[in-house]
Amino acid sequence: MRNLFIFISIFLFSSVALSAEKVTLHFWHSYAAGGFYKELSENFTKQHPNIKIITTNYPTDDLKSTIVLSMFKNEAPDMVLFPSDLLGYYKVLKLGEVPAHWFNNNTESAAIQATGKGNELFGIPLYQGNHLMLYYNKSLVDTPATTWLEMANQVTMLEQKGVKPLAMRVNKMYWFISFLNAYNGFSLVNDEVVINELAMKKALKAYKFLLDKKLTEKSCDFDCTNERFFSGEFAYSFNGIWSYRDGKKRLGDNFAIAALPTIDGLPLKSMRSTTVLAFPNNSLHSEKAQAIFTFSNYLQSEKVQRHFYQKNGQIPVDANLVKTLQLQGSENQKIVLKLLENTFAMPTSAAMSAVWPGMALGVELYLAGELTADKTVIFIQKKIEHELYKIKQLEGVTH
Incomplete structure (x- = not known):
């Protein structure tokens, strides 16, 4: 009986220690207003104190070469935000296939389809357009x-x-x-x-x-x-x-x-593209997977999707928010969405x-x-x- 009590105590202590273990995620992007993602990440950490996000902002023209070089140096980030056409480098970047349950149920199907080749999906769409x-x-x-x-x-x-x-x-x-x-x-x-x-x-x-x-x-x-x-x-x-x-x-x-x-x-x-969250070096299958999943859910949430639009004018991938813009948006907002229809989708190809x-x-x-x-x-x-x-x-x- 005493041995059983000791075993249970050790198990509970280990579980508490595990839940309190802090995880640091490295997140790269090329958005000009770098403070935007830093603010989002800090707000996320307030909700999830055990997960710290370190954001790094690279010039748009440098992000691709920097992420490729990081693979050779074994210094790739856990997550990177970039246009969907760069998913064509899925072999070079060793992007893990994203499980179906990682996608928000409200995300437009067309946006999800833009993140892969065939049935393989290599990124999570966060906003669309770029036209x-x-x-x-x-x-x-x-x-x-x-x-x-x-x-x-x-x-x-x-x-x-x-x-x-x-x-x-x-x-x-x-x-x-x-x-x-x-x-x-x-x-x-x-x-x-x-x-x-x-x-x-x-x-x-x-x-x-x-x-x-x-x-x-x-x-x-x-x-x-x-x-x-x-x-x-x-x-x-x-x-x-x-x-x-x-x-x-x-x-x-x-x-x-x-x-x-x-x-x-x-x-x-014009070309159009979807901006996606991708996971180099198979990070979504690493020991940090749960923390990455939690952060990706946060970025797909309606609150953050709405923030993308209200703060930066980026078109959300949340189908409900897009419908709201189509019905209640200003004249300019409706024109932006209308012009998106006369564009070519950026192929997901290197x-x-x-x-x-x-x-x-x-x-x-x-x-x-x-x-x-x-x-x-x-x-x-x-x-x-x-x-x-x-x-x-x-x-x-x-x-």
Whole structure:
């Protein structure tokens, strides 16, 4: 009897000690307002004192290379937040397959489907969109241009007001691909990039039209599409959902949204992506799995989903909240959701990571007049093939 009492005492003591054991989770992201996730993590720890979240913020352009390097150094974080197309690196990052019960029941099925290949799901969707739209300042433009030619015809009028026409990041391929999509210029087949040569030439010429007509500046950067537009230097900003909240705050009732202007009678089609929480180095199957599960549930909760939208203007993946926005949102909010319908979903393939650098240098050389459209297409095709080769080599090294 005494031995039984000792055994029970030891068992209870061990259980209490285990429940009190503190777990530290490392969480990486690239959200510009780094304090947002730090605040969320601190609020989570107040509710779960035994789980500490250390957040690390990397520049968007550096996150992919940093996370890949961390795998080689065995220093990968427990969780990382990134666009769903990076899930295509699931082999390199050793992303564990997410169990079905980890997904919130209210999450839109389309958002869940965007997190994997076939029946394998490698991330948890937290918010969606990331699409490009046309913002404009109503104090400078009465009626927004519906075609690029129409905007070109507004240049003189805007210059007379001392205003530049369009803020746009010409050097970023996320913008160029909207033109390419208008002509159905590329597709992925079995993780290989297929370029429609005629469509690529048309997209290149349409893109160069913007510079030839002095609609925008080749050197336009993030500050250009945001701060300089908000301060009234530009009438339009070809920009993303990520700047919606700042636009409303800075321009107030003069901030408005329109569909992207058409080209050759065809609508431009921005890419869209889902931002997901992923788990490198099979962390969701590690001894920290329960703590990771608890934090992922917290980020999927209605309260946090609502916070994503109210604080940052990010479109939630909670189906009930999306319906509320569709019914009760402002005119601008409804336009944002409507424009999301005319977008291309970002494929969950590592091949997409070959597209961006594969196109960038070729487009730059074409805009500088150093390559013809014909030679640019050939250059881009070869560059994409080279980038795909590097990705496959990387996958071979990590397995």
